[in-house]
Amino acid sequence: MEKFHIDSNTKGILDNINVGVLYCKNDAYSTILYANEYFYTMVGYTKDEVEFIFENRFADMVLDNVSEILVDVKNAIEKDIDLDFEYRMMKNDGSILYVHDTAKYDRENDCWYVTVMDITSMKDIERERNKLHQYLENMPDKITIADNHFDITYENKNAREDTYSSGWTSLLKKISSNLIGTNFSDIKKRVKNGEDVRYETRYWESGKIVGHDNNYLFQIKDKRGNVINYLEISNSIVSQADSLTKFPTRSMFENYFESIIKHKKNLDIYFVFMDIDNFKGINDSYGHLIGDFAIKETSRRIASVLSKDDYVCRFGGDEFSMLLMGDFEDVMFKLNLIRYMSEKEVETNGVKFKMTYSIGVAHRKGEGEIFSDLMERADKALYFVKNNGKNNIHFISENK
Numbered sequence: 001m002e003k004f005h006i007d008s009n010t011k012g013i014l015d016n017i018n019v020g021v022l023y024c025k026n027d028a029y030s031t032i033l034y035a036n037e038y039f040y041t042m043v044g045y046t047k048d049e050v051e052f053i054f055e056n057r058f059a060d061m062v063l064d065n066v067s068e069i070l071v072d073v074k075n076a077i078e079k080d081i082d083l084d085f086e087y088r089m090m091k092n093d094g095s096i097l098y099v100h101d102t103a104k105y106d107r108e109n110d111c112w113y114v115t116v117m118d119i120t121s122m123k124d125i126e127r128e129r130n131k132l133h134q135y136l137e138n139m140p141d142k143i144t145i146a147d148n149h150f151d152i153t154y155e156n157k158n159a160r161e162d163t164y165s166s167g168w169t170s171l172l173k174k175i176s177s178n179l180i181g182t183n184f185s186d187i188k189k190r191v192k193n194g195e196d197v198r199y200e201t202r203y204w205e206s207g208k209i210v211g212h213d214n215n216y217l218f219q220i221k222d223k224r225g226n227v228i229n230y231l232e233i234s235n236s237i238v239s240q241a242d243s244l245t246k247f248p249t250r251s252m253f254e255n256y257f258e259s260i261i262k263h264k265k266n267l268d269i270y271f272v273f274m275d276i277d278n279f280k281g282i283n284d285s286y287g288h289l290i291g292d293f294a295i296k297e298t299s300r301r302i303a304s305v306l307s308k309d310d311y312v313c314r315f316g317g318d319e320f321s322m323l324l325m326g327d328f329e330d331v332m333f334k335l336n337l338i339r340y341m342s343e344k345e346v347e348t349n350g351v352k353f354k355m356t357y358s359i360g361v362a363h364r365k366g367e368g369e370i371f372s373d374l375m376e377r378a379d380k381a382l383y384f385v386k387n388n389g390k391n392n393i394h395f396i397s398e399n400k
Contacts (some may be wrong), residue, residue, distance in 0.1 A: 002361070020116035020122045022058065024106070026077070028070065029057035033111065042099075042118050044092030058114075063096070065086040066316055093189055098123040117272070134376075142234040143212070145220075146171040148227050148320075159234070164203040164211035171232060178203055180309050181256050182263040191217050200256065202308075204368065209303050212237040212248065242294060242314040244334075245299035253313035257323060257371050257391045260309070267309075269364045270331045271374045272322040273382040274302075274338075277390040279318035286351050293348045294318070305334040321375070328363070336395055337357055342391075356391035357381060363397050 020039030024030040032050070040047055043061065050056060060068045064087040076083050083103040091097050100117045108334035136143050146152050150172040160166055166278035166304045168174035176184040178201040190197045196218050203211035213234045238246045249258070258266060276282070276298060285290040295318060301319060303379055307330075311323040331344045360381030364374050381394040388394075 002386075004206075008077045020114075020118075022112075022114040022116065024058055024110060024112045024114055029059045030112065032056040032058050039116060042091075042097065042116065043089060049092070052304075061089050063090055076189075077107075080105075092280070096120070101154075101185045105151045140235075142232075142236075144171060144174075144232040144234070146230045146232070148229065150230060153229070164205065164210070165201070165234065171230060173200065175199070175217075176231075180311070181259045186263055187217065191219060192227075194219060195380055200259075201234075207304060209306070212241075214252075243312045244295055247299060247312050247314045247320075250313055250315060253321060253323070254309070254371055256311045257374075259366070260311075260323065260325075265367060267325055268327060269374075269377040270291065270324040270326075270328075271336065271357060271362045271364065272320075272324055272331075272376075273378045274322065274335075274357050274359045275382070275386075276318040277358055280372060282353065282355075286353070290348060290353075291318075293346075294353075297346055298357075301313065301338050305337050307334075310334075321378075331361070332393070332395075335361070339393070356389045358385040359393040360385055361393060363395070369398075 001258050010187055018038055022032055022039060024032055031205045035047070035050070040050065043050070045053070050061075050125075054060045059069075062069075069085060069087070072083065072085070072212065082105075083101070084386035085103075087099060087101065087193040089097040089099060089220075089314050090281050095116060098120045099113060099320070100119045101114045103114045105112055131344065135252040136154075137155045139156060142165065143154075143156040144152055144159050145154040152169055152171050152174075155166060165174070165178075169360040172184075172188065175187065178185070182199050187197050187199055196216060198214070198216050199213060201211075201213045202209060203213075208264075213239050215232055215234045218231045219227050220231050222228050237248050237252060240247050241252075246391055250367065257269075260269060276294060279291065279294065295314070299312075302322065306312065306322075309325045313321055315321040316340050324334060339357060339359075342354060345352050345354050360378050360383070362374050362381060377396050381396045385395045
């Protein structure tokens with residue numbers, strides 16, 4: 001090894017900084033003429049081991065393709081520019097060392113001043129970030145991440161490809177514009193207090209429901225406990241719902257009722273049971289395909305009158321249940337609108353027929369009445385209609 005003379009003061013400085021410093025010949029091996037102590041600490045070899053095992057050939061310690069680097073070296077000399085590389089080295093213990101290398105050419109002595117920084121921890125973070133990215137991209141749920149101002153910074157593949165819930169820049173605006181069953185201010189307050197918040201969003205287009213999501217909103221904190229992001233996980237209720245109508249299930253319906261009475265305590269709630277009159281006759285006369293059409297057409301009619309906080313499910317067979325919000329006149333207008341639609345004849349596969357409906361309504365105002373009690377009273381109201389000529393609405397107030 002050629003001797004490279006350096007004064008003791010300079011050597012003392014170089015040996016006590018946490019960056020590898022080398023002086024290498026401009027040859028095919030980048031032969032080391034000098035390396036500070038930190039470089040040997042980085043690679044885990046002593047100075048004598050590097051000289052004995054590698055013959056001070058720095059290039060032989062590099063795991064990546066050195067021939068490509070040498071091309072860049074030649075171009076840098078011709079253009080009189082500095083070098084900047086990232087590559088891998090093998091440490092003495094067999095582990096991989098990722099380094100960031102910058103080099104300046106000493107034209108007078110045909111050598112390179114080289115600094116080598118250990119960026120392994122940064123690469124580890126990058127690898128973990130890439131793994132997390134792949135995980136999020138391939139999750140079946142829709143994932144949205146926002147910064148601590150609720151501006152959206154990331155959506156996974158399923159969220160980006162969702163035609164009705166993508167395209168928002170603010171998570172707060174996205175939630176508030178489509179939220180049902182609870183107060184937006186309550187969600188914001190609870191999540192800022194560290195709660196994991198569940199809520200539902202429903203999306204409309206041209207007067208039709210095009211999407212209905214179940215969502216969870218979480219805080220993401222750094223190691224110091226500071227909130228750095230908010231994470232929303234969303235899954236489509238439609239994909240879990242009744243296959244024929246795409247309406248939520250009975251359990252979702254009851255959960256929504258509990259959410260409403262918890263977060264909107266003074267809201268008037270009307271529990272509605274509705275079924276298709278003489279549905280068995282439709283099935284027996286025209287077949288089950290026509291019966292399925294009757295159910296889907298009824299679900300379309302119901303969806304067309306729903307307001308933002310209203311909720312509906314297919315309770316079973318030809319029976320539907322609804323939670324309608326607002327005053328008595330508004331609720332009766334919606335139900336009479338459904339009955340008005342029944343005056344029009346429908347046609348499918350060459351079959352024409354009309355559908356009428358029996359509707360029972362129970363009113364809950366204020367606190368006190370639980371779900372099962374309200375449902376029982378609406379059920380009684382429905383059967384009153386069915387036992388008294390059908391094709392009508394029967395309303396039960398709090399007292400009678």
